[in-house]
Amino acid sequence: MRSQRRRKAWLALPAAMSLVVAGCSSSDDDSDSTTTDTSVLGAANKATGAPVKVMYEAPGSQLPNHTQEIEVAKATASYINEYLGGINGHPIEIQVCEDGGQVGPARECANKAVADKNIVAVLSATPANPDAIVSVTSPAGLSFFSSAASGTKTATLPNTHVLLNGATVVGVPAYLAKESGAKNAAIITIDVPIATGQIKMLAPLVFGNAGATQETIPVPIGTPDMTSAVQTALDKKAEVIHILGAGDFCVAAFKAIRTLGVKQQITTIDQCIDKKVADQIPGGYEGVKVGVTASLDPKAQDTKVFNAVLEKYGVKDGQDGSLGFSSVLGFQRALTGMEGDLTRESVAARLNKMPAPVDVPLGAGGKFQCGSKPVAVVPNSCSGSAVIGTADKDGNIGDLTAVQMGDLFAMPKG
Numbered sequence: 001m002r003s004q005r006r007r008k009a010w011l012a013l014p015a016a017m018s019l020v021v022a023g024c025s026s027s028d029d030d031s032d033s034t035t036t037d038t039s040v041l042g043a044a045n046k047a048t049g050a051p052v053k054v055m056y057e058a059p060g061s062q063l064p065n066h067t068q069e070i071e072v073a074k075a076t077a078s079y080i081n082e083y084l085g086g087i088n089g090h091p092i093e094i095q096v097c098e099d100g101g102q103v104g105p106a107r108e109c110a111n112k113a114v115a116d117k118n119i120v121a122v123l124s125a126t127p128a129n130p131d132a133i134v135s136v137t138s139p140a141g142l143s144f145f146s147s148a149a150s151g152t153k154t155a156t157l158p159n160t161h162v163l164l165n166g167a168t169v170v171g172v173p174a175y176l177a178k179e180s181g182a183k184n185a186a187i188i189t190i191d192v193p194i195a196t197g198q199i200k201m202l203a204p205l206v207f208g209n210a211g212a213t214q215e216t217i218p219v220p221i222g223t224p225d226m227t228s229a230v231q232t233a234l235d236k237k238a239e240v241i242h243i244l245g246a247g248d249f250c251v252a253a254f255k256a257i258r259t260l261g262v263k264q265q266i267t268t269i270d271q272c273i274d275k276k277v278a279d280q281i282p283g284g285y286e287g288v289k290v291g292v293t294a295s296l297d298p299k300a301q302d303t304k305v306f307n308a309v310l311e312k313y314g315v316k317d318g319q320d321g322s323l324g325f326s327s328v329l330g331f332q333r334a335l336t337g338m339e340g341d342l343t344r345e346s347v348a349a350r351l352n353k354m355p356a357p358v359d360v361p362l363g364a365g366g367k368f369q370c371g372s373k374p375v376a377v378v379p380n381s382c383s384g385s386a387v388i389g390t391a392d393k394d395g396n397i398g399d400l401t402a403v404q405m406g407d408l409f410a411m412p413k414g
Helices: 002-021 069-083 103-115 130-137 152-156 168-180 193-209 227-235 248-259 275-280 301-312 318-335 344-352
Strands: 052-058 092-098 119-124 143-146 160-162 184-190 213-219 240-244 265-269 289-292 385-391 397-404
Touching (some): 069 092, 103 119, 119 130, 130 152, 143 318, 143 344, 168 193, 168 240, 168 265, 168 385, 184 227, 227 248, 240 248, 248 265, 248 275, 289 397, 318 344
Parallel strands (some): 052 092, 184 213, 184 240, 265 289
Antiparallel strands (some): 289 385, 385 397
């Protein structure tokens, strides 16, 4: 029973952290600083078969971090239909359903998708209420495929697939501690029960598997001076210090780190990195290791294609919709090579047991294979990898690399 309770607690962590990290992605350089080369889209290869209908479920443009997600998803479908031959020759037809970030409308979207027998799957990027959706789609045998959905039901119910490993907000500092041989780490986090409580439950598992101990240091929202929190981490002999928050919280944390002259490895999430305020931090973000949800390395082929898609289909300021690109393109990659008709049943069978791993879109070389269960505590995660980069003084994130960390989430025996 104890093991079962711990498992349920660990499964709840991604739901908590989705409040912190939804919509994040790395941005190494300003996307409008160079001319976009649309030739990277390749030669035209138009899909001519019968359309494959999917629902794209999203909070909607009225919410922060989602202003361009739907337009990016539509543009990605157009690119797939016109240049990649659709899905095995079938063009993708997207039906959009916005829920405004509310549970009731999210459930209504799911019910509409189930009722339309022509819809073979529900796609999304970072939905606000994924558990409400999958509670309807899963028992109906309708696949749900999302870039970064988080929730207890989303992590466990059948016919549900999450492209990225949502628990990497804790996994990244644990991975770096393991790689460096560090024995002590600290997470300085926003003092919100839904975050701190679940981190405390998951951290012993992840850091234990990394061979390290970890201290959670909660700091109230609005704390202007975080010197004492950073000093506490130092007093605990932390060799890796992870900052988990956003906005002013992160600025205060980095100011304190620089003021105290901290030499230990600092890690964070990409929402903590803000180029606009880098000059407020002595020394900026130099050397900080950053876990990102999407790599927008301008040298990477996927990033070049992403930017070309935005240019080709007229999506302005579409960088915040990068996970919409990942969701739709990831769905296409997951189904490429399927034989037979694309039906609700055949799509579910394919996603429940992909035959081989394929590239995560904007994943810096990371792979995904739905049904392989690479992360034990999040069994519906399709990937055990995470993307880690290094920030420079001004907040540009470079040296982006996909790393495997599924072993850190292995359940304890007994």
